[in-house]
Structure formats: C-alpha cells, structure tokens
Amino acid sequence: IFFCKAALELARRLTPQVQILDAHDWAAALVPVFAYAHGLPFKTVLTIHHVADQGSFWGLDFALTNLPERFFTLRGIEFFGRLNFLKGGILYADRLTTVSEHYRREILTPAGGHGLDGVLRENAHRLSAILDGVDYTRWNPASDRSIPARYDPRRFRGKQICREALLKEVKLESAPRGPVFGMVTRVVEEKGFEILVPLLDRLLWDDVRLIILGEGDPAYETALAVASKKFPAKFAYQKNYDEKLAHLIQAGTDISLIPSRFEPAGLIAMYNLKYGALPVARVTGGIQEIIEDYDPTADAGYGFLCYDYSSEAFWDAIKRARQMFRDRRLWTKLMKRAMARNFSWDASAEQYEALYRELPGTDNQLAT
Template sequence: MRSLLVTSEYYPLIKTGGLADVCGALPPALAAQGVDARVLLPGYPAVLDAVRHTVTVAPLPDLFGGQGRLLRGRAPDDTVLYLVDAPHLFARGGGPYLDPAGQDWPDNHLRFAALSWVGAHLPAGNDGWQPQIVHAHDWQAGLAPLYLRSRPDRRPRSVVTIHNLAFQGLYPSWRMNELRLSPEHFTADGFEFHGQIGFLKAGLVFADRITTVSPTYAREIMSAEAGAGLDGLLRHRSAVVSGILNGLDTTVWDPAKDTALPAAYAANDLSGKATCKSVLQRRMRLGEARNRPLFGVVSRLTQQKGLDLLASLVPAIVRAGGQLALLGTGEPGLEATFRQAAEDHAGHVGVLIGYDEQLAHLILGGADALIVPSRFEPCGLTQLQALRYGTLPVVSRVGGLADTVIDANTAALADGAATGFVFAPSTAAALADAIGRALALFSEPDRWRSIQRRAMSRDVGWTRPAQAYRALYQDLLQADSTA
C-alpha cells in the first residue's frame, strides 16, 4: 500500500505548529503498519539544506509561473521525501507562509497550488513509485483532490485531513485561470466560498474521504458554531467524515530519555520531576519551593487558545499560593498582559515571549499542571505531552482535549481513571473552578502522584492512529477495486 502525504510542514525540517508534528510522526508510524508512506514538501531553503541523498526525479517545466524540478531524498528518520524545488516560489527568507515583515506572501495561492498540483501529478522516478492514496493535509494541499479529478488516467484515491477548519485558504475568484481551475466548479457545490476560491473547500468537496484530528472535533465542525461556514457541506458529506485522534512522537517526548530535562524520571520513579521543577523555577525566576503548585503554559497567545481567560485569573492563582511559567507568542495585547503580570507578580509568574524548544520540554517536565483553556481545539498536542510527562492537564471540554483527558471528578477519582481536570463552558469562571480543584488535589500528595502515574500510563503514541489510517486507506482501495 503506497501513500503520499502532501503537506506544507514536516518536523523537524520546517515547523510553525502541530501540522508539522503530525506529518513528521505519521509516516514512520504508517511504515510500521506496512504502508509505504512518503511525503511531498515545498522546497524551502531550510528543507533543501537538511534533506539527505537528494536526486532529481523529473523536471517541472511549467510550474505556476516558472520552472522547477522534483527531488527525492531522505529525512533524518529515513522517510522518503519528495521536494518541489521551485526557486520562484520557495527560495526566499521569512517563514513558510509569511514574509520577514510578518505579512502573507502575495503569491501563496500559487505556491500551494503548485504543491497540490505536483501531489496530484507526481512523476514516477527511476524506482517507478506512484501513490495509491494521496493524503492532503489542510488548506495548503486542498486543491490536490480537485486536480486529481482532472487526470485522464486511473487516479489515486484521495484523503483530506482537516487540522484546523479556521484556516481555509481563500483567494479572489479572478485567480481561477492562473490556478488552472475550471469555472464549471466555481459553484456552491464546488470550490466557491462566498464569492472566493476556497482551497480547503475544494478538498472537502472532491476528496474521497475526509478526516480530522479527533472524534469530538469531527462532530463539532458539523455545527454552525464550529463549522466556519462549511458545516452544511460537512453534514452533507458526513458519511465520509471521520475523526482520527492524533498521536505523539514518544521518541521525542519521553521523560525517561529527554535530554532537554536536567533529570530523567518515569511513572515508577517520579523523583527526577522534582529536580526538573527546581530548575524550571530558577530558569523562570520563580521562588524555589517544591510544595507550591506550578502551572505551566506552552501555547500561542490567542483568543482561540483561551489565554485571555487565564490572564484574568493570574492574581487569584498567586493569592492561592500557585506559580505560573508561561512560554508563547501571539496577539500583542496578550503578550503585553502577560509581561505585565510577570512584573506585577515577580517571583510568582515567569513569562518568556517567543518560542524555545528546550524550554518547552522543561516546562512539560517541571510543571505540576499544564493549562490549556482553548475555546476550540481540533486535537491539541501539549495535553498529550503533559500526560506523557505526568504534568496534569487543565483543559476545556472541546475537540481533542475532551477526547484525551479524563476529569478528576468524584467518580473518576474513586475508580482511578482520572488524568487531569476538564472544564466547561470555556469561561473564566469555569477555568477558575478547575484550577481550584487542581490546587485542592495538589495538597494531597499521594492522590496527586497516583493521578500522575495514571496519566503517564495512557497510550498517547501513534500506533492506534496509524492503524486507523491504514484501515481507512484499505477501505478506499477495496472500494476502488470493486467499483
């Protein structure tokens, strides 16, 4: 079984968020299930520099405004990567989507149409490899299923995975011709979305199957509240929509082997976690005290992530004897609010605006609890990391957060099932109640450690998700063979 993952990000080569983590970890997990999974990526400079043993597969002579070539090489974990080496589209500074000034690249429509086009028309190299499944990820690859429909030969089957429905890739209708799109599909039943071209909508209309990254999010996006204007389409296609929960790369996130931690620990010996806490307190200029509950945050600072809810509760956390270590970047107003909180509560609140991979690991290892108060969350990875590190998640009951954390309510505490603290609705009052319950339970060390061990025992790896994707691929191919 041969699958091509088409994506704009791939950890550890290029990353802005969870999309990279998923697309970096899923191919080797699929390989363990017998799937020959390869990845198609834009040829960003950092990617071209990092990929090993590249060879030219084929020229790409007419690629949305210039010439390019298709390269094949190996990722650090030996996954086969195909790279769209098109200097006119990808050889530039800045990030994958934004220029150095933080603005969208004005030709993003061409850049990701090119990625989708190559994904749908992948040339066979000297090994003759061709995909049976084209698995497009998010709006950046959303046109691939539509481009596949234009192939005159027997086409691969297609899957689109929604990582975040809020980002849809919308462009003016007058760009249809340069994107090689037919006006016959510019309808409400096609890729038209409120008078614009919808990259993600094209994928949702024309893909053979649609997945998203948690079962609860799959249900949520069929509602008007969470459907971002596409809920009607998703309800219409509900028979081919499924939610497959993301996993975590447990070789990267393992407190027993994590070189970013000052001390290793495991469920059967949590002593190293106390060392991690002390180091984190020093790093964030917090008072060193093992008996003070330390809440961590590793997040984009946005309204979607609910960080405004947390900001309003910082004084109450400090009054209750808690500490806060926050790492993130995002909306300027929230950045300023948390900077001010660190000044107002020196020794109790530590804030680093930006991103630091090493510090992210240290927060997961050293904090007692991790706060994830998202208003919506397709899956979430930090709560999985928190479970793995025995850092009890405090999460809102939405999306993948609801699917992965078991609330420490009376029943769950009684039967030993609790792994964290879940609250609803997404309000400051509900979050305050969950934090209050966490503070109360922290004062009972034996019960707290018991929940930590339970959290660390949860299977958060990629084996089960990869099995689900393999089953989906197999179902598609069997349906194709009997059609």
C-alpha cells in the first residue's frame, strides 16, 4: 500500500511531467486504483506476469489505503471479503498487458485465471499481450564475461570448453557419452518438479550429466539432494543462487529442461536458445511462442515439446532429444537454428510504445 502511494507521490513531482505509469503485478497494482480515486493526471497500464500472485489480504487492512468505502465492494478491490490488489488494478487500469499471447488466453480460463478469470474476461477488451525480451548485453555467449570461453554460431569450440568447465566446477565426471542437462529455476511445483522428480532415476542410469541450480519447496529440494547423493558423479544440485554459475550452466549445457506447469513469459527458454542449450519443454504460456518443436520430416524447429503435463509425456520428449543428440551434424544444425532466434527488447519496446500512444491524452513525447 505504502509503496504504491510513494510511487504516485514521486510521479507527481518528477519533471518533465509523467504521463503514463506502468505497474507490474500485485505489488504495484494499487497504483491505478489510487490514480483513479484521486483524479491524478496519469494514464495507467497494469502488466500481469503471474496472475496466481494477487496480493490478497484480510479486509480489515482496507483502512490503510485511505480509499473511500465504495472501493471495498464488488466493483472495487474487495474479493470474497478480502483485499485483492491485483483485482483492483485490473478494474481501474486504462490498459492491461501480459507477457505472452498464450498466457493471455490461459488467464481468461478457470484453469489459468486463479479465481480472477471472470474479472479478466469482463475486461478482456483492454487486455493485450507483449512478449518479454532478453537483455543480450548480459545474456550472450559471444560477449559473456562470466564464462571461460566465448562462442557464436560460427565457432562452437568455446561451448565445448564451457561444457568441460561446468562439469569440473560442479565436480561431475567429465566426457559423458550422452548430453549434459541443465536447469536454472525455482524448485517449486509450478516449475514442473512434480513430473521431473519421478524421472531422475530413469534419466541418470544412462551416461548423462544433470545440473540444477535453484531453491524453493523444501520437499523438492530434499528429493534433489537425495538424488545427487545417489548419483554423485552424474548429478549436481546447488540450492543457493550463483550468477556466475547460472551463466556457466547456460553455456555448458547441451539440453535444458523446462517441465513447467506454468511459464507465463518463458524467459529461461530465450536464454537457453541464445546459448545453444536446446530445450525440452512442456507447452504452456510463452513456451510455444519461443520454442518451435523439431519436425524431422519438414526439417524445421530446434526444440522438443510435450503437450501433456505428465512424467511420461515429458520423458518421451527427453528421449526424442537424446536420440537427436547422437547425430552430431544434425545437433549442430539445430543449435545454429536456435541461436539465430532474436528475442531482444527492440520489438517488445516498439509494441509497448505503440500501446502507450493509443492511450488518450498522451502526446508524441512520452515520459514513462
């Protein structure tokens, strides 16, 4: 509440005059509500990255907002007797955006809307999708100073050096016959660990390597730790995030694993492609807009997708990837195809600018 109030007070004092405020997710979702309630001269946009996080608090905290009582109603920030910040932002923002077209469709359904699908459907005419972008000044193997050797689609020797350096860094046996799998993620159910953990034994009995970096649900953390003790030469799990290791995993991995139940934007897939770590992924959210499934008949695509949220479906996609990995000439071609994809912020920024210009009362020189 106080963060949103402070943001508005700052906006009122900035020069040149701010015209548009783009609030992101529940923590900033009261900004459009306050701007409307107090008649402030700002147009507002609410960008939804994760509709499951809504900022839901008990109704007695409504007094802290200093809003008139009419805002704690069905047409305000009240939701089943509680405060719901995200609902308020959806109702009062001038425009709504989310981070991929498929996620936009998902959140309009009961399965994907987490209770707010009805509110979102009522306001769907104001909801559009703009795919997130990647900062390639930080995430680019051709210039990344966090990895031991740089590489690009014309020179892959650096990737092999990074692969060897990664296995040495996490103390796994070198030179596996099979691929090196990697994940940099939150270790929670929505990232697909309920379907991945049952596959660990099956995956690691082969001569492959697996590195996972991330923390989250203690139950899944424990399962990963146990598996790493069972396969100490093949599987390394590190709980505490390390930026340098995250870059090294991207660069040293042959195949990335994305079994997510929800993946609104799919940023991790964008990083994977740029580093030539071909993804095995479940189709959800932005994944289908980022990864094209490999079709050997048409010789198109560069990733390996599954559509069912189940261990067996994900295992089938892993098996397809491992089979293709044996053909080194084909794998190199797929890597080049993946690394050629461009998800820079340039295109996304142009779409945001176009959306801002559609807002009434804004001029050609936007200050946001």
